[in-house]
Structures are given as structure tokens and as C-alpha cells.
Amino acid sequence: MHFVSISVLKLFFLVLLMHSTPLQGSRVVVSARSFADLTPQASFDIKNIQELHRLDEGPSLQTVLTREDELRYYRTMQTMRRMELRADQLYKQKIIRGFFHLYDGQGACAVGIEAGISPMDHLITAYRAHGYTYTRGVSVKEIMAEGGVAEGKGGFMHMYAKNFYGGNGIVGAQVRCTCGPACQYQGKNEVCVTLYGDGPANQGQIFESFNMAALWKLPCIFICENNKYGMGTSVERASASTDYYKREDYIPGLRVDGMDVLSVREATRFAADYCRSGKGPILMELQTYSYHGHCMSDPGVSAFLSLGYRTREEIQEVGSKSDPITMLKNIDAEVRKEIEEAAQFATSDPEPPLEDLCKHIFYNDAPLEVRGLNS
Numbered sequence: 260m261h262f263v264s265i266s267v268l269k270l271f272f273l274v275l276l277m278h279s280t281p282l283q284g285s286r287v288v289v290s291a292r293s294f295a296d297l298t299p300q301a302s303f304d305i306k307n308i309q310e311l312h313r314l315d316e317g318p319s320l321q322t323v324l325t326r327e328d329e330l331r332y333y334r335t336m337q338t339m340r341r342m343e344l345r346a347d348q349l350y351k352q353k354i355i356r357g358f359f360h361l362y363d364g365q366g367a368c369a370v371g372i373e374a375g376i377s378p379m380d381h382l383i384t385a386y387r388a389h390g391y392t393y394t395r396g397v398s399v400k401e402i403m404a405e406g407g408v409a410e411g412k413g414g415f416m417h418m419y420a421k422n423f424y425g426g427n428g429i430v431g432a433q434v435r436c437t438c439g440p441a442c443q444y445q446g447k448n449e450v451c452v453t454l455y456g457d458g459p460a461n462q463g464q465i466f467e468s469f470n471m472a473a474l475w476k477l478p479c480i481f482i483c484e485n486n487k488y489g490m491g492t493s494v495e496r497a498s499a500s501t502d503y504y505k506r507e508d509y510i511p512g513l514r515v516d517g518m519d520v521l522s523v524r525e526a527t528r529f530a531a532d533y534c535r536s537g538k539g540p541i542l543m544e545l546q547t548y549s550y551h552g553h554c555m556s557d558p559g560v561s562a563f564l565s566l567g568y569r570t571r572e573e574i575q576e577v578g579s580k581s582d583p584i585t586m587l588k589n590i591d592a593e594v595r596k597e598i599e600e601a602a603q604f605a606t607s608d609p610e611p612p613l614e615d616l617c618k619h620i621f622y623n624d625a626p627l628e629v630r631g632l633n634s
Contacts, residue, residue: 299326305522310514312505317513318529322521332374332520334594336366336584339390341598342399354606357414362390364550368484369394371523372452376531379422381442383433384454386416388426395423399597404605410619411611431459434468439477450478450534458489460503469507476539480530484517486549504544517545518581548581
């Protein structure tokens with residue numbers, strides 16, 4: 260191996276670190292690099308997308324990563340991580356209130372999925388929605404202050420953007436709200452990505468949605484973000500079968516290392532192409548990990564694994580071995596500055612005036628008399 264450029268050398272280490280250690284049960288990512296032409300990109304063999312269901316072939320086992328894409332993926336994941344950690348502090352200071360579910364640890368899922376589809380494709384997720392709100396184009400300031408997304412009326416479980424439908428506060432309900440029928444009816448060759456967790460994967464409405472999608476051959480990518488724990492319960496205690504990508508026998512599926520952004524990207528590209536070809540829906544299981552508990556009322560750790568929960572040592576081990584951004588610190592200072600400015604904006608931004616309370620009830624903002632407000 261001949262290294263002939265400092266910038267290419269940096270790219271090599273940048274990407275190698277990102278793919279250092281997959282989750283248990285995943286296949287090892289082996290990089291295949293050729294720097295002879297001095298182009299700012301590298302080719303990689305993807306070896307951890309091997310678990311397929313009802314598929315004759317799976318995603319490409321080789322991909323090209325450019326330096327520009329790598330830096331963009333890293334910056335996005337780092338921004339999401341810092342945003343969640345800062346929001347966690349604000350919540351504990353009682354500045355952010357209400358229900359609150361953090362996404363830190365699962366950033367490679369959101370970034371990889373977005374890299375594998377088009378902004379014109381549709382996406383809906385559950386209440387752990389901050390990361391996808393950011394990847395769908397909403398600024399950190401608007402997310403942190405929440406007012407720029409739903410005028411302060413939706414809470415952190417209900418955030419929206421173009422072709423992004425939330426953020427759904429009802430467990431599992433987002434799966435039956437998929438816009439797959441609209442994609443098919445309008446004939447725009449768009450797909451709908453519907454995300455849910457390992458907890459709601461056991462609900463009946465999930466299987467009803469699968470049945471309709473398969474019956475009508477809807478262009479839906481159903482993605483289970485399996486972070487191994489529901490509300491205080493490990494997947495082994497909650498599911499008779501933890502092979503979530505096989506859960507609907509008549510729909511094909513694949514299991515992917517959700518801590519590996521390139522594996523997620525290639526799997527999503529494959530799934531999107533499958534749907535666009537008219538073959539109907541497909542399932543994906545992303546094996547990932549959340550560093551926080553289910554919500555802010557869930558401490559996320561237990562001293563007794565016999566209770567089915569996790570120890571602090573387990574969280575630290577995943578963070579040290581499988582975190583996709585731990586070793587990539589080149590633009591930390593810039594990201595920290597952006598998050599701190601957003602936090603300052605969120606804490607100093609004035610509340611909406613009282614007279615705005617009754618706006619957005621009717622589509623044309625018709626006058627509404629409220630006793631005690633208008634007198």
C-alpha cells in the first residue's frame with residue numbers, strides 16, 4: 260500500500276475508524292482501497308449486509324465513499340449527537356418540558372437512510388424524531404426552540420418538514436399512517452420510509468399495515484430501528500422472535516448493522532430501488548443502540564440484568580467499540596458552537612403572544628372569540 264497524499268491519508272483513517280467494530284452478530288467491514296489515481300474517494304467492501312429474507316440478492320457489497328460525503332455524514336451525525344446531549348441538559352434544567360425521547364447513538368440510521376433516498380421521498384417516524392427532523396432540513400435552532408416547527412404547540416414528539424410527517428406520539432401508529440398509497444396513486448415513483456422500534460414491532464397494527472402494503476404492492480420501506488430495548492425491557496423478554504426483518508413472512512427483508520452508515524446507505528438504496536421497480540414493500544431491520552433510556556423518566560440502566568435491563572458497563576462498551584463517530588473529532592469545535600448558539604436562542608426566544616393561542620385552528624385564521632382573552 261502506497262500513501263501519496265496527506266488528504267487521502269486523512270480520508271483513509273476517517274473512514275477506517277468509522278467502520279472499526281460492528282455490533283455483535285454483524286459481519287466485519289473490510290475496506291478495499293486504491294489511491295493510485297489520487298482521487299478524493301475510496302472503494303469499500305461491505306461485508307455486514309448478509310442476512311436476507313425472501314431475496315435472491317441483496318445490496319451491493321462494494322461502495323465508493325467520497326471525502327465530501329464522509330465529512331458531510333460525520334458533521335450531520337456529530338451535530339445530531341451534540342444537539343441531543345444539549346437538549347438533555349436543558350430538559351434536566353426544566354427549560355424543555357413534556358415528553359422527551361433522545362436519539363443519540365442512532366445517528367448512523369438517520370444519516371444512512373437519508374443518503375439512500377431522495378429528499379422528495381417521504382418519511383415518517385415515531386416520537387424519537389429529532390434526528391430525522393434535522394436531516395429533513397429543519398435547523399438546529401428551530402428544533403431546540405421547537406417554536407419554528409409547530410409554533411410551540413406540538414412538543415418534541417411532533418415535528419414536521421417537507422415530505423416528513425413526524426414524529427408520532429402514539430406508539431406504532433405512524434406505521435399505519437404511511438403515505439405509500441399516495442405515492443402509488445400519484446405515480447411519481449416516490450417511496451415512503453416508515454420507521455418504528457422493536458417495541459411496537461409486536462403490535463397488531465404493524466401487521467395490518469404490512470398486509471395492506473403487500474396486497475396493494477405499495478412502495479413502502481418498513482424499517483425497524485432495533486435498539487435492543489423497549490421501556491425497561493430487552494427484546495429477548497418482549498419478542499418470541501427477534502428476527503424483525505423476517506416478521507412478515509410474505510414480505511422480503513434484510514438485517515443491517517445500524518451503527519455503520521455505509522451499510523445503512525447501501526441497504527436503503529437497494530430497498531428504494533426494489534420499491535420503485537413495482538415489487539411492493541420491503542422490511543429492514545437496523546441493529547442499533549440508544550445511549551439514553553426509552554424516555555427521560557427511564558434511567559436506562561439497572562444493576563440487575565436479571566431484571567432484563569442493561570448495565571452502565573454495557574453502554575460504555577458499545578460506545579467504545581461501535582460508536583460511528585467517537586474517533587472523528589475534526590469539526591467538533593464548530594459543531595459545539597452551533598449547538599450552544601441554538602441553546603441560547605431556545606432559552607432567550609420569547610414565548611408567542613397570548614393572542615396567538617387560538618391561531619391555526621381554522622385554515623384561514625378566522626376570528627375566534629375566547630372569553631377572558633378578547634375582552
